[in-house]
Amino acid sequence: MLKEAIAISLMKKKNVSVAHDGIKLGKVWRMSKPYLFIAPAICIFLVFSIYPAISIVDLSFYHWNLVSPSKEFIGLGNYINLFHDPDFFQILRNTIFYTIGTVSISLSLSLLLAVYLKQDTQMNKILQRIIFSPYIVSLSSVAFLWMWLMNTDIGLLNYILSLLGIDKVDWLGNTSLALFSLVLISVWKTAGYNTLIILAALQTIPKYLYEAAALDHAGTICTFRKITLPLLSPTLFFLTIVDIISSFKVFETIQIMTDGGPQNATNTLVFAIYEYGFKFYKIGYASAIGVILLIIISIFTALYFRGLSHKVHYCG
């Protein structure tokens, strides 16, 4: 009731002010002002984001080599070729393997780290900064650094293994290992970020829950399973989706470290779009892969927003 009263009084005020300076020009200005304020941002979104997303769908129906003036409409031809191409399925498999590997290892490691670093001590603060530092460094620098660390003959990683009596490992040149090596690098880069987010969520869990559990003589593992994990689940859900989406976009490490090889073992969706587009000039085909990626990302974004609305309901 009170709210309505305030709303009505505010409305009256507005009317009064409109009546006061009833000059037409002022009214036009007042009407168009918000649109003018929003226009620059919206134009940029439309031209550089929405339009290309629509355009990539359109391009995927054509056969075009970027140079020739004419585009040939082939309908679903690119998609049919895509689904008959064993290479494409390997690319898709690689991307899914990379995503599942990165997300599961990074998140479980981060969860452990967050619980471990929960106490607010000076040492923990320093450790938080240290594990976070890879996250803000350029991915291209990270790729170079790890290319050096993973060098088969003189790399530091193989030196450490040799100290443990393990033979030299061809981290990036071995078809069955290369993709996993890229997963490790991704985990190294993202674990600190995930840890900080989980830490932030841990701090919101009310202390009395833990006190109650302690009174009930609940063990560490039981407390973790019955209190910490359920209350962290919204955060873990969001991190999972955000990490899945970013893993599907992997490019830099592949382009710099492996070039998709050996034998296509590390080729992924974004790298394939780049390669088909700029190396083989098969724009339609590259766009069709882009549309597949667009669909995958849309599905996870939709899941994200579903989760968000559920969370809001839950709290409200």
Place this chain on the structure above:
Amino acid sequence: MSFRHFSTKVFRTIINTLLILIFFFPFYWMVVTSFKTLGATVLFPPELIPSSLQVQSYLDAFHAIPFLHFLVNSLIVTFSVLVLQTLTIVPAAYAFARYSFKGKRILFGIAMLSMMIPAQLTFLPLFIMFSKLGLINSYASLILPFASSAFGVFMLRQTFKQIPSELIEAARLDHASEFRMLCKIFLPFAKPTLVTLGMLAFISTWNDYFWPLVLTTSDAVRTLPVGIASLRNIESGIYYNTMMAGNIMLILPIIVVFLYAQKQIIRAFTYMGGK
């Protein structure tokens, strides 16, 4: 000290050391390698503590590529993105927070939709568009796609909405002009958000390798990350010391900013992830 307490301490020390080794040692290795001679980089077992140091690799990295040229390009692109984002985000967020108007939901929906479409998807159509306009290898192609940020509009709008209405009412009673209100109330109130957004924009633009790589075909407007990456193609063989020296020069500004404003940056990133 009880045994239990002692063993926990030992356990913690071991884990802490491991964490530092795993997450920090690679950077140490990067720095050490950059000061090594070429001969020292190919030694196996490697020298963990180098016996001799030199700065030659930095000079080599500087001369092997047009380093200053790339640096200037990076500065131009990064600062243009920062300025343009401020100029487009602030008014848009202000309008979305303050006014009700026809089509507001649709316009906001467009902003939210664009937040979900990543550069890794749009680069192909945009490359075609820019090449039709003759804008490949131009600053415009590197700057314009990032001249606004839907995430920024969203965050700033949220902040503006939290301004207590009494504050705005008081300003209105004082007959403050709209521009004055923006400068005296809205922007100061949103300062933490603005700093946060600025830092995120700086870090992501400075670090970006993908966009300059796909949108350029010559060195003309290439930025530092792509320039440094070309160090791996110099002459014959791989000079890890030179490559590491180049990369250190690339990440130094980020590290300096990070050391200077750790708290703020960490808050910025957690802020981003929490929403």
